[in-house]
Amino acid sequence: MFLNDTLALWSAVSTPPLLATVAAEYSPIILSGVLLTLVTIFIASKIGSEVAKQLDFPPVLGELVAGVIVGVSALHLVIFPEGGLAATDSLLMTALQALNQLSPEGIETVFESQSEVISVLAELGVIILLFEIGLESDLRQLKEVGIQAIVVACVGVAAPFAAGTAGLMLVFHVAAIPAIFAGAALTATSIGITSKVLSELGQLKSKEGQIIVGAAVIDDVLGIIVLAVVASLAKTGEIDVTNVIYLIVSATVFLIGSILLGGFFNKAFTSIVAKLKTRGNIIIPAFIFAFFMAFLGNAIHLEAILGAFAAGLVLDESDARDELDELIKPIADLLVPIFFVTVGARADLGVLNPTVPENRAGLLIAVFLVVVAVIGKLVTGWAVFGIPGVNRWAIGVGMIPRGEVGLVFAGIGAASGILDKPLQVSIIIMVILTTFVAPPFLRVAFGESVETAPPIESTSE
Template sequence: MDAETTFLLEMALVLVTAGATAVLFSRLRLPVVIGYLAAGIILGPSLFSSSLISDIGTISNLANIGIVLLMFTLGLEFNLRRLRKVGLFAALAGIIEIALMIALGYGLGQFLGWSAVQSVFLGAVMSISSTAVIIKVLSDASMMRKEFAEAIIGILIIEDIAAVVILTLASPLAAGDAVTFSSILLQVAFIGIFMVIVLVLGLAIVPRIMDRVYRNHSAETLLVVSLGLCFGMAIVAHLFGLSVAIGAFLMGVIVSQSKAQERLDERIAPIKEMFMAIFFISIGMLINPWLVIDNILIAVVIAVVFIIGKAFSVSVGTFLSNKDARTSLMTGLGMVAMGEFSFVIAKTAFDLGAVDQLFYSSVVGAALITMLFLPASFRRAPRTIDNLSRFIPGSVKETLRRVDRLRSDMTAWMSVHLDRRREVRRQIFWIFIDLVIIFLLQVFAVTFYDIVEMLGADPAGIGAITYLAFISALIALMLPPLLNILNRVRFIGLMLIRGVMEAGHFEKGAEGRLFKVFVDLIVAGIGVVLFFMFIPIAPHVEEFPLLPVFGIIIGLIVSYLLWDANKSAYDRMCQILTGGFKDE
């Protein structure tokens, strides 16, 4: 049989098997993705003595086309208008949740005895939820218009953006086991610069071209031109050493600003779905079901840690981003399913040789468990929250109610006083600018260290002196934006607390205490961030007790900033103890 006939026969076999499993799993009310993975296992080399597909490399190449089209359509949906609509809530909740999950996954990987690179990839896989499965569950439950559903969708968008960054970082991370904060920092900065340049140049040219094609040519021509731009930008990203995914995503964002967006969505969707089916089948072909069964305990551990950690981290991030406790818990319980990008990240790491077959099979097994768990658990989510509330101490419930009331008063006050709301937003904007300045100084510091090391300076002699002198100058440059952040936080706190006092829910004289609590919490958070921000710019001297010394320094800074609160709490405690002794 010639090569052309073999290819056509195997493509027919792949698509027929995919269609059959999709129909079967749809009738079983299970995610279709699991059906595609099952089709891949059936066709792959692990279940039978030999694979039913002779040219797995061709299937893998077609699967890569599915990744490019997935990222392009994601960019089409995630236009700049939608970015503004997502707003600060989803960004803050998503960043908190993703950071917690990456840290949790890294810790779990270290506990399992995996390498640093494998642990980082485990954290990355665990940080992303399944958009397709979660949206399907919400739709089946007729809950798409609920407040927590909007929160879930916003966080999913942020996770999709994080997945793009993670995929771009995959190649540098896979290059070796040395995962340093400075290398990640420089890579993120490079990604940011690339994205800004591409968006600025692309938004000035591409939408006009697409609008002209949209007006003067057929839908087929529009589709061909858009796909050409998509794959062209993917190649440009690849030439700059970045993932093809980020190039396709950026072109999707650019094209979304044209009038052709809706027509392109309709035209590309069927093509994308076909190639994504092939993608999931290719993942299934790499799964060794016997290895999954042999290591089912690891898969269950990963799944359980993911479910508990995801529910907790999303709930915390949502609550800290100005949602009430019940909405936060519903949001957390609605995101406990690993998804498409988890498979993409795992497959990318496997193809790069960064992870082994054990890691790959365990992660896929855990993802399947979570996909099966979500539909059943989400139906019982309200009852789960009610049962959970019975075990929460009354003091904790009262604290949560007070926080909810405080935030609702702030929201109501800002909706009435538009001028003050604009001022608060202006202050938040400048806090963001100050943080960007500090971040750029970080990048400059890391670059400076690399240059000094390239020049061969003695790390115990002139190199140490150079580092210390540079750190002193860098801290001096960081102090103005840092002090501006603290002053702006105090200004925002004063405005918001005054608005709360106007609502009349707190007694007179409570303004000062509320102001201290608000500012002290924010300052404490800044202190924690400072600790991690100063680590990559610390002196690179061997046997230097880096973490203890900088921990003490940052601790002293935070203690100084919180001195008033600590002193008043200490005096209050002394008064209570003194009163107790007198009563006795």
């Protein structure tokens, strides 16, 4: 009863006033729709991640591909109203309509309301994902690798961003803001995927490995700042130089200020945790901090994910960090797959069907983004200086995979409406291909030196 009342309230505040009463009437069926959709998402995510793991690929890509299969591109089990889709296009909604004998208007209300709930859960998932990434971004490691990693990261962000944005605008005549957003999606590097492969090769503590991992962490930081800026630009719909400068400065000050004040926040967090004696004494204060920082990010016209990422960076230095890492995993395991599956579910691969003449331009954009994504990171190996005998190919290849951060760009771009379907799908294809090709290429790049690699103390991620 409580859940039904909650959904009725949610429907009332998220639906136009004339429809609020109707939505409240259907709240038990809306709950059924939400539950059935979540069952579908969780089954798809687990099957996809397990298959990907068996094939030695990152589980997150399995979740993405599973989303594509259950979404608008294939099975039509998980779809959303965007793009003119109706309840009759969803097999789940059709089943609910038959079971409850709903009118066409009634099932449309159920469809729109349950889609809103799933979208909010996906947004919470991405906030928790960025909080978790912040916790895993070791600031002490950044200090150790120093200037080399910073140079590599800056080149790895600037080169694909500039080439991607310019190419989309000049060659494909994409509007400025969507082109900037797509160019920004090329900037990030997946530290999780690269670290895993480096660990398996025994190269995690090598000079190349240290540079790659450090640069990947900095890439994520720079990428989140870029994402906050371009997503905020998308809200205004125009490029105002003053506004751009404000966004860049405010995002940078917000992130650096949070880190500099980390000592104070950590002491307060540790003190609060020590005084609490009931269940959730660590995880609840942590999420209060993360959600409040996410709120602040939104309040200054940036993105909530920037605040969540900053919160993770700050709490990474706390005494309870290891325990917090373990406590956040079950929550992330529950909500983050909703985000990745819905990103895949929203991607209509049909818009890249080459047999349809209108789709060929989108397919060319996808090829262009993949090429820029690969070359834009390969050049980072030649940004390293002052280290004789360094494996520049290995550094460049190690920076290629985009992974989960690239999908965050695609998801937010689609949700904001700034990316049309061909451009959104092109970004997803870029993320998939760069993440698939990087691990085997990294093994090849290190092939000559694996046997002579120095022993390392630990091969943990």
